[in-house]
Amino acid sequence: MHFLALRVGLAASVSAFLTFTADANAQPYPQPGYAQPGYGAPPGYAQPGYGQPPPGYAQPGYGQPPPGGYAQPGYPPYGQQPPYGQQPYPAPALTRGKSDKRGSxxxxxxxxxxxxYGVGTGIWIDALGKISDPGLAVLAPIGFGAAFPIGVYFWDDYDRFHRGVPSSMATGLALGAVEGMAISGLHWQHTGGNALTSKSFQGYSTLTFLAATGGGVGGYFFGEWLHPDPRSLAFIASGSAWGAISGTMLGAGFSTGDWKDAASVVGFVGYNAGIAATGALSTFYVPSYNSLKYMWLGYVAGTALSSVVYFFYIGSDSNPRHGLVANAAGGLAGLGLAAVLAADVKDDGDRRAGSFFKAPFQLGMTPVPPLPGTSMSSSPGGTLISAFGEF
Known part of the structure; x- marks a missing residue:
């Protein structure tokens, strides 16, 4: 009797299991309305089809953000590109060299x-008016010397200069004025070097005034167009000085006749060549003020060290003026060496750490232990040498 009851109970259990399995295969899990609050899904969550959210609950596509995205201020919405000409992400704070504000x-x-420039303008007006009385002659230089900086102040107060514009204007004024004086001096030297007359001084002062004015106007438009780094302009100004000094020494050293004629011509060419060379370099290299300091030290040191050549002229029949060629070469060599060694030197407060010299690649050495199960005599190990960097 007990055995018969056991068989009946076992058959009922199997029948119930098969019935539940058939129902489960016939209807996907979970069924509509199956999920209840507290079972692991919110009210109304379950719907026909396993794993799909109810209408209106989630946006199309699993894992996408809601309309408008989770983007933070300054970032474009998910899946959208920023408008043309705008950065996709905001510029990092305190990024050196990217600010549009001019410096103090x-x-x-x-x-x-x-x-x-104002004082020079007053002198030019005195020359045109042939004012010789000292008390009256100082009025124009004093007046314009005060008026121009005051005008610059109100100009900047009304419409703030962009970054690089003030230094570009100042550099243009300086380079233009020197250019005008160099042309005037070149003309004076090659026309006999006579004493300046009132008429010749009018011409030279007018040429200098026009060149300085043109340099200042050109510097303004150059600054507005490019917004150059002020250190690039200091580099260009330094290049003009290096070119003028070296050119003058080369002209005087190589001359066989009147050394002043050759020195004025080659010095004038070197002045403009220095501007052109450093201007081209500044398009892809911006030295720090500390780098410029070391370049000047290298130039002066090279010029001074090359002066030992004059000891060899003692007791010699050669013209010692030719030693200026060695001075010019030594100065340029010292400048080039300092420029290479101090290329990565940064200014104080620069976020990027620099060094005197950055090697193009680095070497690494790692000891290699002996192979397992071998003796030191049969497999003593060794050293692994690796190189990484730019080749």
């Missing part, structure tokens, strides 16, 4: 050059 040191440079 730029304005100091422009104030100083505007004072000099």
């Amino acid at each position: 040191e730029e304005m100091g440079f422009l104030y100083g050059m505007s004072i000099a």
Whole structure:
């Protein structure tokens, strides 16, 4: 009897299991309305089809953000590109060299050059008016020397200069004025070097005034167009000085006749060549002020060290003036060496750490232990040498 009851109970269990399995295969899990609050899904969550959210609950496509995205301020919405001409992400804070604001040191440079330009303008007006009385002659230089920096102040206060514009204007004023004086001096030297007359001084002062004015106007438009780094302009100004000094020494050293004629011509060419060379380099290289300091030290040191050549002229019949060629070559060599060694030197406060010299690649050495199960005599191990960097 007990055995018969066991068989009946077992058959009922199997029948119930098969019935449940058949129903489960016939209807996907979970069924509509199956999920209840507290079972692991929110009210109304389950719907026909396993794993799909109810209408209106989720956006199309699993894992996508809601309309408008989760983007933070300054970032474009998910899946959208920023408008043409805009950055896809905001620029990092405190990024050196990217600010559009002019620096206070730029304005100091422009104030100083505007004072000099104003004084020079007053001298030019005195020359045109042939004013010889000292008390009256100083009025125009003093008046314009004060008016121009005051005008620059109100100009900047009304419409703030962009970054690089003040230093570009100041550099243009300086380079233009030197250009005018160099042309005037070149003409004076090659026309006999006679004493300056009132008429010749009028011409030279007019040429210098026009060249300085053109340099200042050109510097303004150059600054507005390119927004150059002020350090690039200091590099260009330094290049003009290196070219003029080296050219003058080369002309005087190589001359066989009147050394002043050759020195004035080659010095004038070197002045403009220095501007062109450093201007081209500044398009892809911006030295720091510390780098410029070391370049000047290298130039002066090279010129001074090359002066030992004059000891060899003692007791010699050669013209010692030819030693200026060695001075020019030594100065340029010292400049080039300092430029290479100090290329990565950064200014104080620069976020990027620099060094005197950055090797193009680095070497690494790692000891290699002996092979397992071998003796030191049969497999002593060794050293693994690796190189990485730019080749």
